[in-house]
Amino acid sequence: MGRPVIACVGEAMVELSFDRAEGRIGFAGDTLNTAVYLSREIGKAGQVEFVTTLGRDGVSDRMIAFIEAEGVGTARIRRHPERLPGIYAIAVDAQGERSFSYWRDQSAARTLFEDGFAQLAGADLIYLSAITLAILPPERRYALLDHLAAHEARVAFDSNYRPRLWEDARTAREVTEAAWRITDIALPSLDDEMALFGDADAQAVRARLNGWGARQGALKMGARGALPLDPAVTCPDLQAAETVVDTTAAGDSFNGAWLAAHLNQLTDAECLLRGHARALDVIARPGAILPR
Numbered sequence: 001m002g003r004p005v006i007a008c009v010g011e012a013m014v015e016l017s018f019d020r021a022e023g024r025i026g027f028a029g030d031t032l033n034t035a036v037y038l039s040r041e042i043g044k045a046g047q048v049e050f051v052t053t054l055g056r057d058g059v060s061d062r063m064i065a066f067i068e069a070e071g072v073g074t075a076r077i078r079r080h081p082e083r084l085p086g087i088y089a090i091a092v093d094a095q096g097e098r099s100f101s102y103w104r105d106q107s108a109a110r111t112l113f114e115d116g117f118a119q120l121a122g123a124d125l126i127y128l129s130a131i132t133l134a135i136l137p138p139e140r141r142y143a144l145l146d147h148l149a150a151h152e153a154r155v156a157f158d159s160n161y162r163p164r165l166w167e168d169a170r171t172a173r174e175v176t177e178a179a180w181r182i183t184d185i186a187l188p189s190l191d192d193e194m195a196l197f198g199d200a201d202a203q204a205v206r207a208r209l210n211g212w213g214a215r216q217g218a219l220k221m222g223a224r225g226a227l228p229l230d231p232a233v234t235c236p237d238l239q240a241a242e243t244v245v246d247t248t249a250a251g252d253s254f255n256g257a258w259l260a261a262h263l264n265q266l267t268d269a270e271c272l273l274r275g276h277a278r279a280l281d282v283i284a285r286p287g288a289i290l291p292r
Contacts, residue, residue, distance in 0.1 A: 002047070003044060003045070003046050003047045004045070004046045004047070004124035004125065004263070005046065005047050005049055005122060005123045005124050005125075006038065006042075006046050006047070006048050006049065006123070006124065006125045006126075006127060006259070006263070007049050007050075007051050007076065007119075007120055007123035007125070007126045007127070007153075008031045008032070008034055008035035008038070008048060008049070008050050008051065008072075008127045008128075009031060009051040009052070009112075009120070009126060009127065009128040009132050010029055010030060010031030010032065010051075010052060010109070010128060010129060010131060010132040011029045011031070011032075011052060011086060011104070011107060011109035011112075011131065011132070011135055012027060012028075012029045012032045012050070012052050012054065012063055012067070012085060012109070013027070013028060013029045013032075013085055013086040013087060013088050013104065013107070014026075014027060014059060014063075014085055014086070014087040014088070015027060015028040015088060015089075015090060015287075015288060016087065016088070016089040016090070017089070017090050017286070017287065018089070018091070024287070026287065026288070026289065027062075027063045027066050027067075027289070028248075028249065028287075028288035028289055030129050030131050030158070030160050030249075030251075030252050031050075031127060031128060031129055031131070031132060031252075032050060032052075032067070032289075033249040033252035033253065033256070033288050033289055034127060034158075034252045034253070034255045034256040034259070035048050035049075035050050035067075035070075035072050035127075035256070036067075036070045036072060036256065036289050037252065037253045037255075037256025037257055037260075037278060037289075038127075038255075038256035038257075038259050038260050039070055039071045039072045039256075040070070040071070040256075040260075040292070041256065041257055041260035041261075041274070041278070042259075042260040042263055042264070043260075043264065045260070045263040045264045045265075046124070046125070046263050047073060048071070048072045048073065049072065049073035049074075049075065049076050049123070050067055050072050050073065050074060050076065050077060051076045051077070051112075051119045051120065052077055052078075052108075052109050052112060053077070053078045053079070053080050053083075053108045053109050053111050053112045054077055054078075054079055054080070054085055054108050054109075055079065055080055055082075055083055055084040055085060055108050056079045056080070056081060057084055059084065059085060060079065060084070060085055060108075063085060064077060070289075076119045076120075078112075078115075078119065079108075080108040080111055083106060083107060083108035083110075083111060084106075084107065084108060085107055085108060085109070086102065086103060086104030086107030086109065087102070087103045087104070088100050088101060088102045088103070088104070089101045090248060092245075092246050092248070092286070095244065102164075104135070107135070109135060110135050110136065110137075112132075112135075112136065112140075113136070113140055113143070113144060114140070117144070117147045120147070120151065120153070123151075123153045124153055124154070125153055125154045125155075125156060125185075125259075125263075126148060126151065126153045126154070126155050126156070127155075127156040127157075127158075127255075127259065128155075128156075128157060128179075129157065129158045129159070129160040130157075130158070130159045130160050130161055130162075130172070130175070130176050130179065130192075131160045131162055131165060133145075133175050133176075133179065134162065134165035134166050134172070134175075135165060138167075138171075141175060142175075142178075145175070145178050145179060145182065148182055149182045154184040154185065155182055155183050155184050155185070156183070156184065156185035156186075156187060156217075156255075156259060157179050157180065157183040157185070157186060157187070158187045158188060158189070158251065158252075158255055159176050159179070159180070159188045159189070159192050159193060159196065160189070160192060160251075161176070161192040161193075161195055161196045163195075169196070172196060173196055173197060176196060177212065180209060180212045180213075180214050181212045181213060181214075183213075183214045183217075184216065185216050185217045185259070185262065186209055186214035186215075186216065186217035186218075186229055187217050187218060187220070187251075187254070187255045187258060187259075188205070188209065188217075188219055188220065189219075189220045189221075189222075189251050190202055190205060190219055190220065190221045190222065190224075191222065193205045193208075193209075193219075202219055202221060202227055205219060206219055206227065206229060206231065209229060210229070210230075210231070214229065215229055215230045216229060216230060216268065217229040217258075218254075218258060218268075218271070218272050218275060220250075220251050220254055220279075222250075223240075223241060225238035225276055226238070226254065226272055226275065226276055228268050228269065228272060230268060233267075233268045233269055234269060235269070235272070236269045236272060236273050238272075238273070238276050239276070239277075239280065241280055241283060241284075242284075243283075243284040244283050244284070245283065245284055245285055245286055246283060246285065246286045246287065247283050248282075248287065248288045249282055249287075249288035249289065250279045250282055250283050251279070252288070253275075253278045253279050253281075253282040254275035254276065254278060254279040255275070256278065257271075257274045257275040257277070257278035257279075258271045258272065258274065258275035259271075260274070261274040261275070
């Protein structure tokens with residue numbers, strides 16, 4: 001029997017960074033970032049595959065080569081005959097907080113699953129985010145949720161709320177709630193959840209998600225660390241961040257390390273410690289995906 005397959009679903013983008021003197025062009029995207037960090041840490045506990053749509057251009061070729069070099073499978077990536085990958089530029093302030101400018105409205109990833117969901121066949125765990133859902137046309141995002149609800153695979157989800165990607169906040173809440181209700185492993189961020197659902201604090205977020213059936217996972221709280229989603233799990237002591245250079249992909253890297261630890265059958269508390277340690281490493285250096 002082969003290793004279990006983890007399908008990370010979403011948009012891979014070209015990343016432009018001009019905050020350093022030499023500038024930089026790389027590849028990133030929330031679920032791609034998670035796929036890379038998950039692949040680096042998972043060992044023999046699973047095979048990570050990335051699911052998206054790219055173009056047939058040279059940039060897409062380079063992106064696929066980059067993904068393969070990270071040990072992430074690319075057999076589930078489709079190639080669109082006309083569209084290209086999206087692009088974003090990142091700026092980081094003195095406190096390490098980032099801001100983004102996007103060119104993604106006509107990206108190839110927006111055609112994901114136009115021909116059905118064969119790219120997900122055989123996956124044992126499917127990881128996606130609300131960004132994955134937001135870039136899809138409404139009828140396709142609901143079809144994807146229906147497919148996931150009926151699929152035998154477990155679902156891991158991060159609500160990464162980006163208001164500009166959605167038609168309106170009501171739609172974002174409706175779709176994100178539907179996703180949480182079919183989620184087996186929940187990896188939300190506190191600020192996203194409070195902004196979208198109006199919760200008063202972390203305890204209110206956790207209670208709401210528990211009420212929707214999401215009990216396994218972690219609630220990421222930025223500089224405050226993370227909280228086990230299951231109230232019965234004792235939160236371990238977490239090291240404070242000593243250096244913050246760039247917070248890009250802090251949550252994505254946490255998710256990858258948490259999932260790797262989970263698939264290696266560590267406890268939820270140990271998973272949280274692994275995720276926190278990886279996020280501390282990522283925020284201490286520039287860029288979403290750190291060099292090996």
